[in-house]
Amino acid sequence: MEVRVRFAPSPTGFLHIGGVRTALFNWLFARHEGGKFILRIEDTDKQRSERRFEEDILKNLEWLGIDWDEEPARQSERLDLYEKNLKRLFDEHKAYYCFCTPEELEDEYEAQMSQGLVPKYSGKCRSLTPEQVAMKQLKTPGVIRFKMRDHVVSFPDMIRGKVEFNTALFGDIIIAKSMREPLYNFASVIDDADMKISHVIRGEEHLSNTPKQMMLQEALGLPTPKYAHLPLILGADKKKLSKRVLTNSLNDYRAQGYLPSAIINFLMLLGWHPSDDKEVFTVPEMVQAFSIKRVQKAGAIYNPEKLDWFNSMHIRALSDKELAEYLKPFMPEAWYSDTNRLLRAIAVTKERMKSLADFQKEAEFIFSIADYPASMLAWKNAAPAKTLEHLEHVSEILSADNGTTFPSEHTTTALMEYAAKEGRGDVLWPLRVALSGRENSPGPTELLRILGGPESIKRVGEAIQKLKHAL
């Protein structure tokens, strides 16, 4: 049997972390098995569905590298199919119209609860068909219910093992608002069958929908796919990361400088673990290693610090050139004009970045030095006059450099010998501050290499002037 899975988001909000995780596990499963990954937009809720959210979902999946097979389907464009199946249910007396008002239902439920019963719809208007409804010309819109057969449904969940529900506790569920307004449980069942979905991999919040959907499958003579219910991703408060909250949108992660592969790597390890202790994966390695057997059962709390770590690991795994491409939106255009200088800047800041957004502040001084106080040039309690003397000597060494690449080995050696003689801190600290204008920066030799001879000599000269003014 061909493996066909689907990701079926409802476009009622921006793509968020939880959605990505569901999509990811489906995608990894499909790619690992050599199957198909189908995208289905579940936009039956006309009030809340918006086209911009759908576009956001597609755009971000694409950005993450989660690619789909076949043209994405939209449920709002498949109403004929649902209507056909709804008619069939009516013909076979398995569905009926219900005109109870919410108030009536609430009264009924309360009465049941007061008797210690489980509240459920009793099915008092069980026989109305669409024709009768049309004839009656009722004013209230009504809903379509499915006659739930009392039955103990049990199914093997690929992650949890055997799961059992008693459908007698559900009552007759509402499957549509009208013949052309299907609801989730119904539309989803029809589509999974129509699209020949072999495995339904979804969040645990759907676990209790499964028996309802299986009863619908039974009533319509449709096959039952295999089910796998993923543990939920929880926030620090242990509540599920809700799609209705606007935080955790992928757009935010993208804007904050997270790499797609880092997000995917992080999410994969949230609820899944390989058989060894490997943690940092490339995407092909993830596809290769994934197995649904090793998915966790309990919910996992989302830990942003570990995401940062994955991001820094994935940033380092990139070549300088690749990183430059990713960095493009995170730097002023001017920085991009000198490719060689940019690449050198990236090389030296690469392992200092937790996110792409860090690049600008880490590399800023390379492109233009900020003003700094003369006092910053002195190492610890060194006398300004002494610091000046060191810098002047360093300037002489640098100016004498006539090698092809700066700094030449001769220059470096001279510098280090001088530093060894006069005290490393006393010489290297002022040089480094002169070159970077900052208390914290990469080392002086690295800086000389990034900046090149003329710029280095210029900056040291400026530092000397600063000291002279201060004296």
Add this chain to the structure above:
RNA sequence: GGCCCUAUCGUCUAGUGGUAGGACAAUGCCCUCUCACGGCAUAAACAGGGGUUCAAUUCCCCUUGGGGCUACCA
């Protein structure tokens, strides 16, 4: 309330019928002119109670904790 799922360091987790390993975070030391990186080290967990067993973190039951569902959302 009912139904269902679930339970190893703070967090993500490995693991086995013979008392626990990794990672992130934290702390300390080393490297070092600073920061970052790196290296080394420390602290840190089997929710509780019953069984089964020579032996239980591991198997079973109960309790407790956490979560999900209980929509004319998905």
